[in-house]
Amino acid sequence: MSIPVSKNEEVIVDIVGLTHEGEGVGRVEGFTLFVQGALPGERVRAKVLKVKKQYGYAKQLELLKSSSDRVEAPCPIYKQCGGCQLQHMDYAAQLRWKRQHVVDNLERIGKIRVTSGAASDGVGQEEKGEAPGVIVHPTMGMDEPWRYRNKAQVPMGMGMGSSSGPAAAETIGAAGAAQLIGGFYARSSHRIIDMDACLIQHERNDEVVARIKAIGRELGITAYDEETGRGLLRHVMTRVGFVTGETMIVLITNGQRIPQVESWVKRIRENVAGVTSIVQNVNTRKTNVIFGDVTRVLWGSDVIYDELDGIRFAISARSFYQVNPLQTVALYRKAVEYAGLTGTENVIDAYCGIGTISLFLARQAGRVYGVEIVPEAIEDARRNAALNGIANAEFEAGAAEVVIPRWREEGIVPDVIVVDPPRKGCDAELLETILAMKPERVVYVSCNPSTLARDLRVLEDGGYRAVEMQPVDMFPHTVHVETVCLLIYKGFE
Numbered sequence: 093m094s095i096p097v098s099k100n101e102e103v104i105v106d107i108v109g110l111t112h113e114g115e116g117v118g119r120v121e122g123f124t125l126f127v128q129g130a131l132p133g134e135r136v137r138a139k140v141l142k143v144k145k146q147y148g149y150a151k152q153l154e155l156l157k158s159s160s161d162r163v164e165a166p167c168p169i170y171k172q173c174g175g176c177q178l179q180h181m182d183y184a185a186q187l188r189w190k191r192q193h194v195v196d197n198l199e200r201i202g203k204i205r206v207t208s209g210a211a212s213d214g215v216g217q218e219e220k221g222e223a224p225g226v227i228v229h230p231t232m233g234m235d236e237p238w239r240y241r242n243k244a245q246v247p248m249g250m251g252m253g254s255s256s257g258p259a260a261a262e263t264i265g266a267a268g269a270a271q272l273i274g275g276f277y278a279r280s281s282h283r284i285i286d287m288d289a290c291l292i293q294h295e296r297n298d299e300v301v302a303r304i305k306a307i308g309r310e311l312g313i314t315a316y317d318e319e320t321g322r323g324l325l326r327h328v329m330t331r332v333g334f335v336t337g338e339t340m341i342v343l344i345t346n347g348q349r350i351p352q353v354e355s356w357v358k359r360i361r362e363n364v365a366g367v368t369s370i371v372q373n374v375n376t377r378k379t380n381v382i383f384g385d386v387t388r389v390l391w392g393s394d395v396i397y398d399e400l401d402g403i404r405f406a407i408s409a410r411s412f413y414q415v416n417p418l419q420t421v422a423l424y425r426k427a428v429e430y431a432g433l434t435g436t437e438n439v440i441d442a443y444c445g446i447g448t449i450s451l452f453l454a455r456q457a458g459r460v461y462g463v464e465i466v467p468e469a470i471e472d473a474r475r476n477a478a479l480n481g482i483a484n485a486e487f488e489a490g491a492a493e494v495v496i497p498r499w500r501e502e503g504i505v506p507d508v509i510v511v512d513p514p515r516k517g518c519d520a521e522l523l524e525t526i527l528a529m530k531p532e533r534v535v536y537v538s539c540n541p542s543t544l545a546r547d548l549r550v551l552e553d554g555g556y557r558a559v560e561m562q563p564v565d566m567f568p569h570t571v572h573v574e575t576v577c578l579l580i581y582k583g584f585e
Contacts, residue, residue, distance in 0.1 A: 096121040097140050107134045114177030114571045125150045131159040161185035167291050174279040176569040187231040190573040194541045194563050195228050202545030227560040237568030240416045242332050244297040248274045248315040248325045249284040272308040272315055274301055300330040303363045316346045327382050333398035334417045340369040340396045342409045348374055357391045369393045371409045403451050405476050412445045416566045423564045424452045430535045430578035433457050437507040442492040447473030454485040462487040463495045493521035510535045517543030527554035534579040555582050
């Protein structure tokens with residue numbers, strides 16, 4: 093079959109879907125073209141940029157037919173910035189797409205049947221002669237899907253700076269001279285789009301980043317250059333406690349020494365309300381990984397505090413802590429509901445991090461055992477349990493697939509296992525361990541529908557049945573979706 097388009101050709105493209113990265117999936121005489129910014133149901137005139145054997149990429153030149161789901165993106169740099177992918181899509185449509193994204197992965201990768209009828213009301217209808225499929229409920233969204241992020245990790249660079257926003261008056265350096273800038277990367281690049289405001293960040297994070305840039309310019313601080321390996325400031329990370337209002341600032345530097353560090357700290361304290369922790373992290377490696385191994389407190393505490401559903405957490409610079417507090421509570425409440433706790437159960441929380449899900453579970457379980465491979469996270473988890481007076485949760489550092497079998501030998505038999513792995517999904521050995529231990533219930537919390545579907549296939553082949561799942565919109569206006577799934581061992585049904 094010959095390819096019907098060629099590079100630099102202008103074509104009319106009908107958009108039939110979205111990729112997992114939010115690009116429009118178009119068709120030209122059956123050939124697939126990916127078009128950034130296009131929505132399903134639209135027709136666009138586009139210029140072909142790249143052609144491969146099975147698909148190609150095109151740039152939208154003109155919108156010929158608009159989707160009813162299209163809206164005007166409120167962010168002025170949305171088309172340049174790579175932080176969000178779906179601001180041009182109505183929020184209700186985003187929620188529908190995210191549910192369908194989960195369903196598509198379950199069916200395509202996991203070969204898992206989704207119960208018909210779940211899309212509209214979450215109630216499945218068994219088909220005659222077939223085992224029941226998994227119910228996938230409508231995506232749980234937010235009433236106000238803006239300003240939800242409690243953490244910003246902003247790459248820094250040298251450039252001419254922005255010309256608008258709250259820090260505009262302080263972005264103008266010597267005529268023509270490069271100065272400190274900071275923002276998110278442009279789509280598919282490491283080119284920094286300087287910005288003063290991000291509509292999905294808490295306002296405090298915007299304020300902190302703007303002040304850090306302004307102070308850094310005045311003090312002549314240089315940014316790290318990926319190509320040369322020179323320059324000092326790599327990233328600025330800021331965290332804010334939504335309940336407590338406490339703020340942490342982390343300066344990630346290419347070296348131990350910060351010029352005029354005392355002056356910098358003093359001016360941050362004077363200009364940033366609510367700051368309780370100023371921390372330096374040192375990363376001298378040529379890598380895209382943000383954090384290095386050395387972290388030290390420049391001023392204040394090594395942690396800030398925040399609360400989720402009445403549980404207080406101490407959060408250190410490198411702690412994993414969900415970025416959307418409101419939706420985190422909804423997600424974890426659903427995980428506890430799926431665990432089906434009566435107050436007597438033994439629960440194992442694999443990938444427990446700083447103990448967030450563990451402490452939610454401990455309020456309704458007999459005993460909770462948390463395991464996490466990062467020792468610092470386990471120290472935080474123990475501190476958080478003590479902080480809340482929770483005595484029925486214990487934590488151990490190590491690989492889940494090593495620690496959990498040993499617990500079994502010691503007589504710890506779980507009724508429920510909860511997993512909340514990183515994007516790569518569960519380790520194969522952990523899945524084997526779950527199948528060997530055969531807890532009545534497994535609650536799988538996932539941030540990646542494709543690895544969720546892959547792992548569910550393994551668990552279903554091993555004797556479990558995925559009963560229902562709840563997508564939760566933790567990251568509005570992006571393509572990401574969190575999902576919590578209940579699996580029950582068939583011997584207990």
